[in-house]
Amino acid sequence: MIIIKLPTNNIPERKYIIDVIFNEFLGLHYKIEIENIKNYEILLENGKKLIFEDSFFNKFKKDLDYLKLKNISEKITYSKKENNIFLVEDNLPIIYGKNRILMNKNEIICGIDIFASSFFMLTRWEEYVNKVRDKHNRFPSYASLAYKYNFLDRPVVNEYVEMLWNMLKFLGINQERKKREFELVLTHDVDFVYKYASLKSGLREIIGDIVKRKNIKLAYSNIINKLKFHLDLIKDPFDTFDYLMDISEKNNTKSYFFLHSSTASKYDIDNNKFLKKIADKIQNRGHFLGYHPSYNSYNNEGLFRKDKEKIEKIINQELKFGRQHFLRFEVPTTWQIWEDNNMEWDSTLSYADKEGFRCGVCYPSSVFNILSRKKLKLKEKPLIIMEGSFTTYQQNITPQKMEQKIFELINKVRKYNGEFVFLWHNSSFNTLNWLKFQYIYEKVLKK
Structure with missing residues (x-):
């Protein structure tokens, strides 16, 4: 069984993202230990170690202190595939952490804080601290970090998970991951x-076609279809x-x-x-x-x-x-x-x-x-x-x-x-x- 050692603060947040990634996404067996350490340490059954540097939660000693607008990343950097053999795409957005990989056959130290980055995306705490809203009181895409830095069309958490899995394979993990199908x-x-639920239904739309949209063709089409429906000529x-x-x-x-x-x-x-x-x-x-x-x-x-x-x-x-x-x-x-x-x-x-x-x-x-x-x-x-x-x-x-x-x-x-x-x-x-x-x-x- 994998042993995952966590620092002593923000435990519920850390446990949540560890369980989602290791259990729900990868289907791996693990045990958590809480120790007075600075980073995430993952110990494999064969004695090899994977360390992810903590670039986020270790900054906040009090519960919920991270929930502030200023704690959203102000700049996104990228890890390049030529410098990180574990990536599945040509580059990887780093929401939290540093573009740093140190490795030998027994240990990998990764500066990309995939846990804080994944927690940011999955929990949507960004939307709690960022109060921008549209006319329907919705958080709009253009206010999001993913839109601003052009990775909204990428499943970046999946990319983090694949990088993690490739690291675990390199170190010789003896567990199989969960099988998935598209x-x-x-x-x-x-x-x-x-x-056309009633005789009145559709009239507002027809008026809107004429007055608001100034589309006579659309209004005419809606009038004809409404008449045909009430005459049982069309569905x-x-x-x-x-x-x-x-x-x-x-x-x-x-x-x-x-x-x-x-x-x-x-x-x-x-x-x-x-x-x-x-x-x-x-x-x-x-x-x-x-x-x-x-x-x-x-x-x-x-x-x-x-x-x-x-x-x-x-x-x-x-x-x-x-x-x-x-x-x-x-x-x-x-x-x-x-x-x-x-x-x-x-x-x-x-x-x-x-x-x-x-x-x-x-x-x-x-x-x-x-x-x-x-x-x-x-x-x-x-x-x-x-x-x-x-x-x-x-x-x-x-x-x-x-x-x-x-x-x-x-x-x-x-x-x-x-x-x-x-x-x-x-x-x-x-x-x-x-x-x-x-x-x-x-x-x-x-x-």
Whole structure:
């Protein structure tokens, strides 16, 4: 068994990141010992040693002292592959630590503090101390360290883990690592079950097409489609559930549908009268139902619980996973709300305005409440791509550019045998805005 020796301060934080990396990601057996030392010391069964210099937590002797804006790295340096044989990419962003490797056949000393760097990405404490927010009170991508230093499109925590594993192999570890396979996780936030749910529905959009967007062609198209639907000539444009399940089954996978229904804010949609019908259809075909909590529930436990119980009563099923509406999220409040409601996994963590690796990883992992200093049972499956991140926030993007970026990120996840969590709303089809993009969804599944 590997022995991992830790310094005597910030123990819950250190234990959390050690367990995620060694147990959850690599599947290795280890034992922790706390000693009066300066660095992380990893002792293998054969007597060889791997040392990671502590460049972060040893600076903070009092609990939670690290939680200050000034403690976010002000400059990112890189370790180059020509100087570090253990890297899997040409260079490695160093969030905390120094670009230094000393080695012989019995010992490696690494200046890159992969534990503090991984803790920074996975716990999102950056978002707790950095108060920049968008109009929906969300932490935006452009405020993040990963965006500023151009590594948001890299699963940097996975890169740290691979470097660690290569070091352990060099020193002759006698354990096998956990086996993983690439997985495509298809998710659909059901904001709108139907576009034309009533005679009044859709009218606001049509007025907006004319007055706000000044797009007469789009308004005309919506008027014609609304009339055709109410005359039973066409299916509702947002009723794509059979299509989504058909294409998933054709490609030997299942879809996750996250159900939403609330009237708590102007950003919520009352889908109550349609949920049972849609839920039965999804369940009967063996696909999965999850929860899409209302707009203001991300920091309101009572609202989260109330809406969850209402939906569960309608569909007669307990919901154990899902994603927050509008990707609204607050560290660590939202995770604790999910934990307190016995949820198994959340998949909120992508930036609404930018695709990529908000948590720096493409593996699911246990989450950590930075204030209570406790590892939670809840897992986070980081969302890698939401289709709306392209079309809503990158106004001039072409379908070709969107497709190219999606496949670049898929290939990065595939390299680490991770989970590519992909969000495409059931309502992102069959409208003029989406016609030129919607082919991408099926192309992703086929490839």
